[in-house]
Amino acid sequence: MSNVDAWELGKSRVNALALTPRRPTPKSYVQALEGRVASLETFIQKLASSDDKERQAMLDEAGSSSYTESAAAVDGQDEGERLSPARAGQLRKTRFGSSAHFYGGTSLYHIRMSETDSVSLPVVVDSTFDAETAPTDMTETMFGQTLWNSYPIQFAPHDDVSQRLMAAFFKCQYQYSMCIYRERFLRDYDTGGGRHYSDLLLYAICATGALATNEALLSEIFANQAQALLYPSLNHPDLTVLQALILLGQLEIGRGRASKGWLFCGMAFRLAHEMGLHLDPNNWHNAQDPDVEREILRRVYWAAFVVDKQLSLFFGRPPALYPQVSDVRGTERIPYPPDWANLLDTYIAPDTSVTAFEDSPSLVNGLIYRIELYRIVHTMITEVFENRRTNAGGTVVADTITRIHLSLTRWLAGLPSNLHWNQWTINQLPRWVYHLHLLFHTVMTILHRPPSQLLQKPESSFDRDDIDICYESLGAMLRLLRSYGRFYSYKHLPLDFVQTLSTAAGTILMRRHLDHLPWVDAETSRSLDLVIEAMEDIKDTWPCVKEILNSVLNARQTEAATMPDVDPVMDFDFLAAEPPALLDMDGAEWPSFDDMMTRSTLSGGVD
Known part of the structure; x- marks a missing residue:
């Protein structure tokens, strides 16, 4: 090819790109960039006001992407609560034998209990091997x-x-x-x-x-x-x-x-x-x-x-x-x-x-971008939730969440047109497009939802921006569920859909708790009905969703019989006749739900 031909070919490609309509940059991506810049500005300001020792500690920590207590010391306060604690996780004994199951901070059974309960108990499914039905x-x-x-x-x-x-x-x-x-x-x-x-x-x-x-x-x-x-x-x-x-x-x-x-x-x-x-x-x-x-x-x-x-x-x-x-x-x-x-x-x-x-191009694109999404998820798991990290706190912790949030919004903004969806989309899309966006908003919610124990504290204890992002993703998930349900069966969705429904239900319950809403609140009831309907639809396909479904239904049905100072959001033993014992990280057995109710009756509140 001659230089002239190459020049003409290049010109034609540039013109074609110029004529191709492009979606405007999403507002969420712009906001994420602004948040990243603000985070870096705060970090630079603290560097400028620190002494040599503190400055070197901050630079070493930021450069290695490791999290230590030094950042919290520089900050003058512990912001680590924005993340799940370093040793977050619960063990649940199985009903048969002596084994126990571990569930960490990103688990789909991460739904809070009563706002008056000082112990954050895990919502876990009893996935025990049943000897009688073996x-x-x-x-x-x-x-x-x-x-x-x-x-x-x-x-x-x-x-x-x-x-x-x-x-x-x-x-x-x-x-x-x-x-x-x-x-x-x-x-x-x-x-x-x-x-x-x-x-x-x-x-x-x-x-x-x-x-x-x-x-x-x-x-x-x-x-x-x-x-x-x-x-x-x-x-x-x-x-x-x-x-x-x-x-x-x-x-x-x-x-x-x-x-x-x-x-x-x-x-x-x-x-x-x-x-x-x-x-x-x-x-x-x-x-x-x-x-x-x-x-x-x-x-x-x-x-x-x-x-x-x-x-x-x-x-x-x-x-x-x-x-x-x-x-x-x-x-x-x-x-x-x-x-x-x-x-x-x-x-x-x-x-x-x-x-x-x-x-086929859309299908393979869906696979390619799903892989890219889970590359970001890997970073989120290992840098935010993995137990091997040391105590996290301070400016670097907040910067980590901001950095991952920016990666997620950049991923969303970069989706090709055949994978695009927004709240105004009314046409039928391939099923994997809805699924891809459900995954995105599930991950975004997991990244930003406050740890359960933080919800027991005054509202000023947690970052309201995190809560707002969870609510925004919840709204998107609900719209996606309605759109998908009009054209396809929920039964065909893969196992990760169970976690999407659990995450949506948990966010609805969190909003009800933080905004002090009754169960009969129209928006709460309508949203929860949609999630429950999807759970009902897949409970024979993925039976592991039944225990989450039953606990939500029980919470609604028993509201009138529940003591006024206790929120019946979740029975964390899933109404089991013989609930397995729950252990904290030191191996001590937590009190049962019935024990806590008894203590509440005697002392006027839950211990």
């Missing part, structure tokens, strides 16, 4: 070896039921579980075997797809079939084992068997490192692998990365996959293979054109 197909032997008795395979891979549930998964749920490259999976399924297919993975897909068709019994059957194949597969695991573990792990967590699901997903993340997926395929200099195969490996890693952050938020626990030890390139769209139209017609959507099935 499957009989598993026996354990010495040395920890697990052997599975022969489980009767009720549905063969090419059975009509298997194909129907597989199709339901790819129609309704694949958009949120792109750890599988659908086109290669179906190609190998069609031919009877290959690198991207296994019966184990198929049964995991069918177990998940049965949730979309409201067939819980079939989901259980296919999950059992998959798990019967899982343990032998661990002797020589391949990519399909990792993919199946991710699906089965989320399935078990959603059913309330949190420990089992957490272990399955943890195995998947370990396999990601064991298989070298955390290093870009180009590092291996394997010229035999085509570009598509390399892109599939990248996509599997990033899908595992996303699930890792989802579960980290869900339970309030440290993540397993760190960006610092990975150099995997971003994923991109993979063109449809030549035989895709036939595979689509045969196994997913008969008599449907390729272009009508889904908007």
Whole structure:
């Protein structure tokens, strides 16, 4: 190409960009930038007024992104309460055995109790393995070896039921579980075997797809079939084992068997490192692998990365996959293979054109921006909520939240037009666009919501700007729920939707508490009704939501019978007949809810 041609080409591109309409910069992004500048100005002013020792301590802390008590000392006050405390988290004993579950500051069970209660108790689900309902197909032997008795395979891979549930998964749920490259999976399924297919993975897909068709019994059957194949597969695991573990792990967590699901997903993340997926395929200099195969490996890693952050938020626990030890390139769209139209017609959507099935650029963009969102979430988890950090406080703490908030608003402002949504959007959008914005506002709320113990103090104790941001995100979540519900079923949304509903319900209850609103307040009632309706809709798909739902319903129903000085927002034992004991971080057992009510009756208030 000559210099003249290059010049003309460059000119035409500039003109095209100039003519392309661009969305105005969102107000939230401008406000975030202003907040960041104000935070830096405050930091500079304090540097100028500090002595050499204090100045050096502030610079060292800001440069290393570590949080120490020195910043609080420089400030003259402890602003660390804006974050969850460094050792935030609760242990809950299980009903059977001697194990306990840990739930941290970002957990979906983070809903406050009574405003008169000095002890912040965790809202946690009893995800205990029930010995009475345990499957009989598993026996354990010495040395920890697990052997599975022969489980009767009720549905063969090419059975009509298997194909129907597989199709339901790819129609309704694949958009949120792109750890599988659908086109290669179906190609190998069609031919009877290959690198991207296994019966184990198929049964995991069918177990998940049965949730979309409201067939819980079939989901259980296919999950059992998959798990019967899982343990032998661990002797020589391949990519399909990792993919199946991710699906089965989320399935078990959603059913309330949190420990089992957490272990399955943890195995998947370990396999990601064991298989070298955390290093870009180009590092291996394997010229035999085509570009598509390399892109599939990248996509599997990033899908595992996303699930890792989802579960980290869900339970309030440290993540397993760190960006610092990975150099995997971003994923991109993979063109449809030549035989895709036939595979689509045969196994997913008969008599449907390729272009009508889904908007592929939008779908892959959704995955790319979901990954970018969870990269920010990783920073939020490790720099704000992770227990390994030291005592946080002072100017640097506030600056950390401001910095992450700015990253989130920059992410939102940078979304392409095919992923854009705002409160004035009335047209139907792809389901993954609504989901992406629900995730964003869930994360924004978790970042800014005050710790539970701070809500027990006078309103001046916490930053009102944080509260306002939570309310703004709540409004967006409610509008998104209404829009999504007009066009799609809530049942098709993934497990993280449970945390979105829990976060929305918690924010509604927080607003009711802070603004001293009655349950019959129109806005409170209308908002809570919408969230409860969504919980009711998904309670058979994701049974773990039932305990949150029941506690909210119980709070409303028992208001009249509750003592006037106690807010019945949450029964943190979830109305359990034999509630597990709650432990603080020193191992002391907290008083039960009934004990606190008794003390309240005797002393005129809750201890």
